[in-house]
Amino acid sequence: MPRVQVNLYATLRRYVGGAxxxxxxxxxxxxxxxxxxxxGVPTDQTRILFLNNRAANLSDTLKDGDQLGVFPALGGG
Amino acid sequence: MAVIYRVNMTDLSVRSEAPGPGYLETGGRGLTSALIAAEVRPTCHPLSPENKLVIAPGVLTGTGAPCSGRLSVGAKSPLTGTIKESNSGGMGAIAMATLGIRAIILEGKPADRGLYRLIVNTEGIQIEPADELAGLGNYETVGRQYEEFGDKVSCLSIGQAGEMGAAAASIAVTDVEGRPTRHCGRGGLGAVMGSKGVKVIVIDPRGGHRPKPADVEAFKRGAQKFQEILKGHPLTGEGLPTYGTNALANVINQAGAYPTRNFSQGQFEGTEAISGEHQHDVILERGGEIAHACHRGCTIKCSRIYVDENGQYVTKGPEYETIWAHGADCGIDDLDAIARMDRLDDDFGLDTIETGATIGVAMEAGIIPFGDAEGAIGLLEEVGRGTPLGRLVASGAEVLGKAYGVSRIPTVKGQSMPAYDPRAVQGIGVTYATSTMGADHTAGYSIAANVLGVGGTVDPLKPEGQVELSRNLQIATASIDASGLCLFVAFAVLDKPEAMDAICDMFSGLLGREFTADDYLALGKATLAREREFNRAAGFTAADDRLPDFFKTEKLAPHGATFTVSDEELDTVYNFVGE
Known part of the structure; x- marks a missing residue:
């Protein structure tokens, strides 16, 4: 079965037990x-999405080996 | 009564004057750049008596407007040779505004090369000899002032770097706790203060009064609306207070734009260990503090207090740019070592971005290897001792890189780039190349639309749309920098149009006349036009508005990207000037 890696950041980690x-x-x-x-990650709290280090949308489809980066609204600098 | 003080360090005299009509409705960078452009010969040497150091709070500072405590300092820069404005949080700006001071202008240079301190209070400004402070770091310097004057004062000070005239020297501004942790970092303005012989400026606001709006109710309505917007926005209301500015580390690393080992890679394998998430956990485990305000009236609270394993104070933050500069850019993934370097930078009075980038270049040169945290701390300590190598480190990446024959030097107009590789975020490359300040991310933060999805979306890897994005942000930023508002309010302003209305309401209430969004943007355009003209007269041309060549020729992993915005497009950024 195809597998993807989901990297969650900041407040979104609370939905996967802090991982x-x-x-x-x-x-x-x-x-x-x-x-x-x-x-169980509420998509209304996801603001910045990366699929294999490129900007992505919630509607994008995934394939085996894909890497996701999912962030809430963040900024700084 | 609003007042501008002129402090002549040649004859040690002080003069006060009422601000001219053109200066009443601007402040911060708007005022520092207007005064420098009007009064400083653009081709003068930055450390000569002809240069001036202008210190100014923003228009809204001290009024109670949320997040309005920024302090601007302006001069001709010893690092870039351009006009320069560098701004900071901390309590200094509010203290000045409480005394009705719109600007302090340091002029001339003492003939005896002595060191002085300035005492600013309701009586005016007194100049006192302060040779006993020579060679001290910022912590000891301001600590002595607090012992003498109590905890109600604020200090602006320089460390060893400013005294030695180093081009990476900062001016420290004390925070709410009276520590010298907030800095006007960029452009070496600490060296200009040092050249005037001023070690510390003690500002005692006791007996002063908060600036009173002409229409108190209108002002209050705007301020309240603005505060609600900032608290309700997920970025300014939750992301920044919880994780601080360093929440960006993972974001920018995911984007492949996190400059690693002196801009040779776009991702750092040690990012998690120096990320905002890890920093948050370490601080809370050790009993430090998150959601800390750098000045009273800040509702965003992006600062933090970093403590060691025994719970003892080390430093503030550190901030995203600092952690990147001393971390990924040097191949270092040790947060405690980075915090020690932040503390040393603050104590010696160094710009953390310039200093970290310089250490990265020193590693490229082979002085120490990438990843050598103790070696990096050792290099920094050389600055405090004033050794020849320390002086090179404090002179910035371009000088050290040239001295050691390094070809990859990430600077524009002599100033080091901050924590975003312009090959993977092309919009910030436009800002680096064309800003009147040299490579500066805050001058037009294209990261917002290129990466963060704030204020629209522009593909970071393509050249299309980047010039317009950068131009609009550079104008809006110059306006914010005049207001005294923290730049981070822009995240909410870009997302919520009613935030702009709230800012205009605050301006209208303060000034007692209708102030529109067009008036607001006109402030920024006028400032940029003045700065650009100063730089032209100082000898800068279109050829200076370019990135170093390696950004066009060396591909950056993981995207294999080069910088592709054309020179012709870069030359159109300022086409609004003279409209």
């Missing part, structure tokens, strides 16, 4: 939104 990263088995063609929903 910085989880591996998830997916059906081919699953969207980022569906994977996050399956983890």
């Amino acid at each position: 910085p990263s989880v591996e998830v088995e997916i059906d081919p063609g699953r969207t980022i939104e569906a994977v996050l929903a399956g983890l």
Whole structure:
């Protein structure tokens, strides 16, 4: 079964027991939104998404070996 | 009554004057740049008596407007040779505003090369000899002032770097606890203060009064609305207070734009160990403090108190840029070592961005290896001792890189780039190249739309749309920098149009006349036009508005990106001047 790595940051880690990263088995063609929903991460709190280090959208579909980076609203500098 | 003080360090005299009509409705960077442009010969040497150091709170500072405690310092920069404004939090700006002071202008240079301190209070400004402070760091310098004057004063001071005229020297501003942790870091303005023979400025606001708005009710309505917006926005209301500025480390690393080992890679394998999330956990485990305000009236509270394993105070923050500069850029993943370097930077009075970037170049040169935290601390300590190598470190990345024959030197107009690689975030490359300040992220924070999804979305890896993005942000930033508001309010302003209305309401209430968004942006445009003209007269041309060549020729992993915004496009950033 295809697997993706989901890296969660800041306040979003509370939804996966504080873990910085989880591996998830997916059906081919699953969207980022569906994977996050399956983890219990509220998508209305996700603001910055990366799929393999490029900006992504919740509707983007995933394939084996993909790496996700998911952040709430953050800034600084 | 609003007052501008002129402190002549040649004959040790002080003169007060009423601000001219053109200066009444501006402040902060708007005022420092207007005064420098009007009064300083652009080709003068930055450490000569002809240069002036202008210190100014913002228009809204001291009024009770949320997050309005920024202090601007301006001069011709010894680092870049351009006009320069560097701003800071801390309590100094509020203390000045409480005394009705719109600006303090330091002029001339003492013939005896002595050191002095300035005492600023309701009586005016007194100049006193202070040779006993020579060679002291900022912590000891301000500690002695607090012993003498009590805890109600604020201090602006320089450390050893400023005394030696180093181009990376900062001016420290004391925070709420009276520690010298907030800095006007960029551009070496501590060296200008040192050249005037001023070690410390003690500002005693007792007996002063908060500036009174012409229309108190209108002002209050705007301030209250603004506070609600800042508290309700997820970034200014939760992200920044909880994780601080260093929440960005993982974001920028994910984007492949986290400059690593002197800008040779775009991702750092040690990021998690120096991330805002890890920093948050370490601080709370050890009994430090998160959600700390650097000045009274700040509702965002992005600062923190960092303590060691025994719970003893080490330093503030450290901030994102500092942790990157001394961390990823040097291949160092030890947060405690980085905190020690932040403390040394604050004590010696050094810009943490310039200093970290310089150590990265020193590692590239082979003076010490990448990843050598103790070696990096040793290099910094050389600054405090004033050794020849220490003086090179305190002179910035370009000088040290040239001295050691390094070809990869990440500077524009002599100033080191901060924590975003312009190949992976092209919009910030436009700001680095064209800002009147040299490579400066705060001058036009394109990261917002390029990476953070704030204020629209522009693909960070393509050249399209970057010039317009940077131009608009540079104008808006110059306006914010005049207001005294912290730049971080921009995250809410870019997302919520009603925040701009609230700012205009505060200006209208304070000034007693209708103040529109157009008036606000006009402040920024006028400032940029003056700064640009100063730089032109100082000898800068379009050829100076460029990134170092390696950003066009060396591909950056993981995207294999180079900087692709054309020179012709860069030359259109300032096409609004003269409109």
